[in-house]
Amino acid sequence: xxxxxxxxxxxxxxxxxxxxxxxxxxxxxxxxxxxxxxxxxxxxxxxxxxxxxxxxxxxxxxxxxxxxxxxxxxxxxxxxxxxxxxxxxxxxxxxxxxxxxxxxxxxxxxxxxxxxxxxxxxxxxxxxxxxxxxxxxxxxxxxxxxxxxxxxxxxxxxxxxxxxxxxxxxxxxxxxxxxxxxxxxxxxxxxxxxxxxxxxxxxxxxxxxxxxxxxxxxxxxxxxxxxxxxxxxxxxxxxxxxxxxxxxxxxxxxxxxxxxxxxxxxxxxxxxxxxxxxxxxxxxxxxxxxxxxxxxxxxxxxxxxxxxxxxxxxxxxxxxxxxxxxxxxxxxxxxxxxxxxxxxxxxxxxxxxxxxxxxxxxxxxxxxxxxxxxxxxxxxxxxxxxxxxxxxxxxxxxxxxxxxxxxxxxxxxxxxxxxxxxxxxxxxxxxxxxxxxxxxxxxxxxxxxxxxx
Numbered sequence: 001x002x003x004x005x006x007x008x009x010x011x012x013x014x015x016x017x018x019x020x021x022x023x024x025x026x027x028x029x030x031x032x033x034x035x036x037x038x039x040x041x042x043x044x045x046x047x048x049x050x051x052x053x054x055x056x057x058x059x060x061x062x063x064x065x066x067x068x069x070x071x072x073x074x075x076x077x078x079x080x081x082x083x084x085x086x087x088x089x090x091x092x093x094x095x096x097x098x099x100x101x102x103x104x105x106x107x108x109x110x111x112x113x114x115x116x117x118x119x120x121x122x123x124x125x126x127x128x129x130x131x132x133x134x135x136x137x138x139x140x141x142x143x144x145x146x147x148x149x150x151x152x153x154x155x156x157x158x159x160x161x162x163x164x165x166x167x168x169x170x171x172x173x174x175x176x177x178x179x180x181x182x183x184x185x186x187x188x189x190x191x192x193x194x195x196x197x198x199x200x201x202x203x204x205x206x207x208x209x210x211x212x213x214x215x216x217x218x219x220x221x222x223x224x225x226x227x228x229x230x231x232x233x234x235x236x237x238x239x240x241x242x243x244x245x246x247x248x249x250x251x252x253x254x255x256x257x258x259x260x261x262x263x264x265x266x267x268x269x270x271x272x273x274x275x276x277x278x279x280x281x282x283x284x285x286x287x288x289x290x291x292x293x294x295x296x297x298x299x300x301x302x303x304x305x306x307x308x309x310x311x312x313x314x315x316x317x318x319x320x321x322x323x324x325x326x327x328x329x330x331x332x333x334x335x336x337x338x339x340x341x342x343x344x345x346x347x348x349x350x351x352x353x354x355x356x357x358x359x360x361x362x363x364x365x366x367x368x369x370x371x372x373x374x375x376x377x378x379x380x381x382x383x384x385x386x387x388x389x390x391x392x393x394x395x396x397x398x399x400x401x402x403x404x405x406x407x408x409x410x411x412x413x414x415x416x417x418x419x420x421x422x423x424x425x426x427x428x429x430x431x432x433x434x435x436x437x438x439x440x441x442x443x444x445x446x447x448x449x450x451x452x453x
Contacts, residue, residue: 083395
């Protein structure tokens with residue numbers, strides 16, 4: 001029998017993994033989570049602003065769909081580039097820069113006088129937003145202890161519900177208050193630009209990324225900060241280190257990192273991950289961007305439609321809470337597939353619901369299951385790849401998903417014209433079923449160290 005490794009024999013990632021939840025973890029989680037909530041607020045606001053502008057600017061359905069979709073064009077590009085940059089220059093740097101980009105573009109949107117300029121600015125909003133989301137989940141996963149990593153990433157994703165609820169409140173209280181209500185909503189959405197300064201200077205860089213880049217002293221400083229927060233004595237000298245990059249792999253090209261995603265070790269994970277991201281994005285953004293507009297078209301006035309959407313949005317929080325608990329009990333794949341199956345059933349019911357009670361109940365069920373699935377998906381995605389590829393792999397999965405979120409808002413008016421809400425939501429249900437099947441091709445890494453194969 002051999003003794004357990006002493007503290008001095010642990011690598012820095014192992015020292016991070018054995019820690020309890022500390023104030024430093026809370027700072028990382030809330031700091032990243034507030035940025036995440038501000039992201040969600042911006043994405044959510046466009047669904048309410050779209051309904052108001054459709055009336056005020058007399059927009060054609062195709063014009064309204066492009067306002068929704070152009071942001072996702074930016075998100076697809078941003079997610080792909082953001083992951084590549086985060087693996088090269090660091091997680092925190094990209095996180096802060098992207099907050100500035102989309103915060104300023106959102107604020108500038110409050111001043112537009114026509115459709116063309118709004119489309120340009122919405123593209124830049126999407127560029128920043130798309131890069132930020134996969135980077136934030138990668139960042140939190142790399143600092144979280146292994147035994148609670150999935151749960152903390154789901155909690156991070158739960159901040160999305162906070163931001164979307166804030167958007168629903170702004171939509172309900174601010175946008176209908178005057179003809180310029182939508183401009184005030186955009187102005188509020190500029191808050192991330194100020195928050196980026198806090199992110200840049202207050203949060204630590206990922207110790208795993210620092211060590212992989214050969215910045216051992218900086219990595220040690222970050223690990224010691226977490227150990228001090230836990231009241232754990234750091235070793236005077238760490239006897240083992242996680243493998244640092246060799247000079248030949250210190251700056252791998254973007255093409256080399258992308259090719260690595262399709263090597264024998266990762267190709268099944270990558271294919272299934274891209275499938276799940278594509279299907280979930282199609283159904284989520286197709287449904288939730290258009291729900292206020294669909295309700296208005298069904299005869300409910302703007303205020304009543306926004307009120308229904310607010311109630312539906314509130315069901316996101318318990319969805320995240322249940323997913324955060326189950327992901328460390330059932331594991332990643334089971335939790336993700338169950339919530340996706342629940343999303344499929346809820347979507348089918350929502351498409352055929354009639355009457356206020358049925359609409360709200362079906363919408364709340366869809367919100368509960370869909371956002372719980374999102375939490376599980378963001379938890380499992382960074383776990384599919386080692387540190388050297390993690391942000392790239394996460395970013396490109398998100399980028400492929402954003403292709404679906406570009407297509408979905410454009411497709412919605414066509415499907416509504418062909419078969420109304422019943423056909424539309426049956427299509428969404430079918431995509432959820434396909435995603436649930438794809439989830440079983442992912443590796444379940446509950447409780448394992450991030451770089452374990």
